[in-house]
Amino acid sequence: MFITENECTSTGGTYQGNGVDCTMELCIVPSACCLPDGFCSEEEPSTCESLGGVPQGDFVVCADVTCPQPGA
Structure with a gap:
């Protein structure tokens, strides 16, 4: 797949x-990651998982996510 510089x-x-x-390997984009402490951080999916977090999906930003709070 080829995209323009502006699209990228x-x-x-x-x-x-x-x-x-x-390719997917070149186009990994950080996205919202719900961390175990209830905070959201924008991380690559593999980094998110290594921090114990749950990736929220491609192109999802923390401003659009409500992460579950611990003990809730």
Whole structure:
């Protein structure tokens, strides 16, 4: 899949240059991560999981998420 520089940067990506195929490995974008303490942090999914968090999905930002609070 190929996208324009504007499409890439508007979704939080880092443009890799003309003609570079956008595979999932290159296009990992940090998104909302609900952490065990109830806070939200924008992380790559693998980082989120290593912190004990739950990734909230591609292109989801913390401003749009209500994370469950501990003990609730």
